[in-house]
Amino acid sequence: MAQRNFFVGGNWKMNGNKESLEELISTLNTASLHDQTEVVCGAPSIYLDFARRMLDLRIGVAAQNCYNVAKGAFTGEISPAMIKDCGAEWVILGHSERRHVFGESDELIGQKVAHALESDLSVIACIGEKLEEREAGTTEEVVYAQTQVISENVSDWAKVVLAYEPVWAIGTGKTASPEQAQEVHEKLRAWLRSNVSDDVADSVRIIYGGSVTAGNCRELASQNDVDGFLVGGASLKPEFIEIINARA
Numbered sequence: 001m002a003q004r005n006f007f008v009g010g011n012w013k014m015n016g017n018k019e020s021l022e023e024l025i026s027t028l029n030t031a032s033l034h035d036q037t038e039v040v041c042g043a044p045s046i047y048l049d050f051a052r053r054m055l056d057l058r059i060g061v062a063a064q065n066c067y068n069v070a071k072g073a074f075t076g077e078i079s080p081a082m083i084k085d086c087g088a089e090w091v092i093l094g095h096s097e098r099r100h101v102f103g104e105s106d107e108l109i110g111q112k113v114a115h116a117l118e119s120d121l122s123v124i125a126c127i128g129e130k131l132e133e134r135e136a137g138t139t140e141e142v143v144y145a146q147t148q149v150i151s152e153n154v155s156d157w158a159k160v161v162l163a164y165e166p167v168w169a170i171g172t173g174k175t176a177s178p179e180q181a182q183e184v185h186e187k188l189r190a191w192l193r194s195n196v197s198d199d200v201a202d203s204v205r206i207i208y209g210g211s212v213t214a215g216n217c218r219e220l221a222s223q224n225d226v227d228g229f230l231v232g233g234a235s236l237k238p239e240f241i242e243i244i245n246a247r248a
Contacts, residue, residue: 007228010235011042029056034248052087062090068111080119094126106149114153122159131168163230169210185225214242221246
């Protein structure tokens with residue numbers, strides 16, 4: 001079975017300024033980080049260049065979104081080509097805030113995934129159900145449908161990390177229990193096995209996001225099908241280092 005390298009992404013969202021980010025970056029640069037863990041920081045687009053210049057090269061940099069074409073009359077958007085030009089190698093796509101605050105459709109997210117991969121960017125593709133969907137018992141249906149659209153647009157699974165983020169757990173202080181997270185991750189892996197291939201199911205990292213903290217990261221990391229985290233608020237604090245080292 002494929003060895004899946006643990007992956008921890010920090011999503012800074014719309015937070016930080018040069019002063020606070022410089023402080024965070026210097027904490028990360030001097031920290032002892034588990035060498036079997038891949039670490040990527042998602043910076044606001046205006047700070048991508050700054051983050052890439054300041055961060056140690058063992059830490060990757062991601063944009064938090066991009067558009068589905070290389071250039072053109074799309075005021076306010078950024079393209080994978082621009083992200084790469086700033087030296088970043090990742091992009092987060094389909095985050096629940098893009099889906100539910102900004103109304104991005106599955107179809108648009110699929111197009112973005114396709115274009116980012118064609119442009120040789122790696123993708124953290126996000127999926128997850130809302131509270132009413134979990135309570136209605138439709139979690140599987142929702143995340144399978146989201147994963148389906150993503151998978152139809154993936155040209156190279158080696159460049160994709162799948163992030164399961166139950167929307168009800170993001171920034172709410174509610175975390176899926178390790179058992180709840182494992183259950184969905186296991187089902188997603190089974191979906192990939194049936195709908196994509198055994199190879200992809202065994203090798204793709206499925207990471208968990210939703211109020212991950214230093215206090216709950218080790219127990220979550222011990223689950224068989226949890227291959228890492230996408231961390232929001234805690235990625236701006238020194239405890240991010242403990243989360244990175246959850247498997248150490």
